[in-house]
Amino acid sequence: MSNALEQLKQATTVVADTGDFQAIAAFLPQDATTNPSLILKAVQKPQYLPLLEQIKIKFGHEPLELQTDRLLVAFGTEILKIIPGRVSTEVDARLSFDTEATIARANRIVSLYRAEGIDTQKRLLIKIASTWEGIQAAKALEAEGIHCNLTLLFSPIQAHACAKAGVQLISPFVGRIYDWYKKSAGSNWDEAANAGANDPGVQSVRRIYAYYKQNEIRTEVMGASFRNAGQIKALAGCDLLTISPELLGELRADDTPLNVELNADWALAQPRETFPDGEAAFRFELNADAMGTEKLAEGIRAFVKDSVTLDGLLKA
Numbered sequence: 001m002s003n004a005l006e007q008l009k010q011a012t013t014v015v016a017d018t019g020d021f022q023a024i025a026a027f028l029p030q031d032a033t034t035n036p037s038l039i040l041k042a043v044q045k046p047q048y049l050p051l052l053e054q055i056k057i058k059f060g061h062e063p064l065e066l067q068t069d070r071l072l073v074a075f076g077t078e079i080l081k082i083i084p085g086r087v088s089t090e091v092d093a094r095l096s097f098d099t100e101a102t103i104a105r106a107n108r109i110v111s112l113y114r115a116e117g118i119d120t121q122k123r124l125l126i127k128i129a130s131t132w133e134g135i136q137a138a139k140a141l142e143a144e145g146i147h148c149n150l151t152l153l154f155s156p157i158q159a160h161a162c163a164k165a166g167v168q169l170i171s172p173f174v175g176r177i178y179d180w181y182k183k184s185a186g187s188n189w190d191e192a193a194n195a196g197a198n199d200p201g202v203q204s205v206r207r208i209y210a211y212y213k214q215n216e217i218r219t220e221v222m223g224a225s226f227r228n229a230g231q232i233k234a235l236a237g238c239d240l241l242t243i244s245p246e247l248l249g250e251l252r253a254d255d256t257p258l259n260v261e262l263n264a265d266w267a268l269a270q271p272r273e274t275f276p277d278g279e280a281a282f283r284f285e286l287n288a289d290a291m292g293t294e295k296l297a298e299g300i301r302a303f304v305k306d307s308v309t310l311d312g313l314l315k316a
Contacts (some may be wrong), residue, residue: 003251003252003253003254003255004233004250004251004252004255004256004258005027005227005248005251005254005255005316006252006256007236007257007258008149008232008233008236008241008251011236011237011258011260011262012029012095012235012236012237012238012240012241013030013085013239013240013241013245014027014029014240014243014248015029015030015031015032015033015222015240015241015242015243016029016031016032016033016083016242016243016245016248017030017032017033017038017224017225017242017244018034018042018242018267019034019038019039019041019042019043019048019079020038020041020042020045020048020154020245021039021042021046021075021078021079021081021082023065023283024079024083024244024245025082025250026081026245026248026249027148027245027249028051028251029083029085029192029243029248030082030083030084030085030240031085031086031087031088031240031242032079032082032085032086032087033086033087033088033127033149033171033222033224033242034072034075034079034087034088034089034090034127035090035127035151035303036090036092036093036303036306036307036310037073037302037303037306039071039075039310040306040309040310042075042315043071043075043310044313046135048075051071051074051075051078052071052313052314053071054074055067055071055074055314056314058288059163061136064311064314064315065092065105066108067110067314068092068110068307068310068311068314069105069109069112071310071314072089072090072109073089073109073112073113073116073127074192076089076113076124076223077113077116077118078120079187080123085123086122086124086125086147086212087123087124087125087128087157088121088124088125088126088149088151089109089113089124089125089126089127090126090127090151090303091105091106091109091126091127091128092105092307093129093300093303093304093307094304094307096128096129096131096133096134096300097131097133098133099133099134099136099137099140100137101142101272102128102133102134102137102139103137105118106126106128106137106141106146106148107141107144107146109126110124110126111147114120118206120146121145121146121147124146124147125147125149126138126141126146126147126148126149127148127149127150127151127153127171128148128149128150129150129151129152129296129299129300129303130150130152130153130158130162130170130296131296131300132161132279132282132283132298134150134161135150135158135161135165135167136165138150138162138167139165139166139167142166142167142168146156147167147168147169147170148167148168149167149168149169149170149171149222150162150167150169150170150273151171151173151224152171152173152295152296152299152300152303153170153171153172153173154172154173154176154177154204154289154291154292154295154296155286155289155291155292155293155296156204156207156211156273156275157275157276157281157282157285157286157289157292158170158282158286158292158296159172159208159211159212160211160277161282162219162274162298163212163215163217163219163276166218166219168219168220169219169220169221169222169240170206170208170219170221170222171218171222171223171224171225171242172204172208172221172222172223172224173201173224173225173295173299174201174202174204174205174223174224174225174226174227174231174235175201175225175226175227175231176201176225176295176298176299177200177201177204177222178194178199178200178201178231179227180200180229180291180294180295181194181200181291182194184291187192195230196230196231196233196234197234197261199230199231199234201225201231202231202234202235205221205223205235205238206235206262207270209221209222209239209262209267209272210267210270212267213264213267213268214267214268214270214272220239220240221238221239221240222238222239222240222241222242223235223238223240223241223242224241224242225294226243226244226247228247228251229251229254231245232247232251233258233259234261235262236258236259236260236261236262237260237261237262237263237266238250238262
């Protein structure tokens with residue numbers, strides 16, 4: 001029997017969730033995802049300091065936000081030398097509520113990748129927070145042929161709006177949903193009873209996956225933000241799963257058989273849902289979802305904080 005990671009690769013596209021491109025090479029994923037927090041974590045390691053210093057030396061005279069984009073693209077370019085597929089690079093989270101600024105920043109990131117000789121249509125996903133403004137920016141970018149990964153996605157209404165916008169891929173955050181429900185339950189939380197298919201984060205991704213397959217929506221579903229290998233196993237068969245190097249290593253060391261449940265037949269057997277269209281409905285439905293509202297806001301704040309810290313390293 002092959003290990004759990006190899007079994008997972010037979011059912012799902014495995015993506016590395018890290019900016020540490022040396023760690024990526026050990027697991028042979030198809031794609032890779034980054035975000036400001038992951039790049040900040042990587043750039044503070046001694047082996048990646050030269051990348052930061054090169055940007056400061058060559059481009060220190062440029063506006064700070066352009067230096068930051070150059071750093072993100074430098075990491076992405078190195079990652080693309082290792083993986084066969086796509087890398088996701090994130091637009092500054094400080095622009096999460098500004099459609100036009102998000103479009104402009106995304107276009108600049110694309111131009112920086114093209115300057116490195118990267119085929120951006122095939123190998124790049126622009127990562128944008130799943131706010132209403134972010135989704136509208138992604139709609140416009142997709143119309144230009146720039147593919148997007150809508151991140152910080154916690155609620156089905158966000159997934160529905162992304163589908164209507166025709167985005168390439170969404171990243172529902174399993175672990176952060178799990179965190180919210182666990183914190184809300186407090187001492188009443190039963191870990192065993194909320195594991196595997198019963199995990200609230202897993203259930204959210206399964207619900208979105210079923211909705212997309214039932215309605216023949218082409219947008220890819222990529223489960224993200226995992227807290228344990230059990231969450232990953234319970235989503236085997238999902239289009240893609242982006243996984244940290246630590247959990248990739250855990251899966252590779254696991255020789256137990258992997259049960260794959262998610263597929264088109266499974267999806268068609270699930271209850272059917274409908275969701276309202278338009279900005280007002282989006283905002284109302286998201287507001288009614290306390291978990292989705294709180295985790296989206298919290299996620300944006302966390303990415304902004306790490307972006308500010310990254311700015312500080314470039315200015316130092």
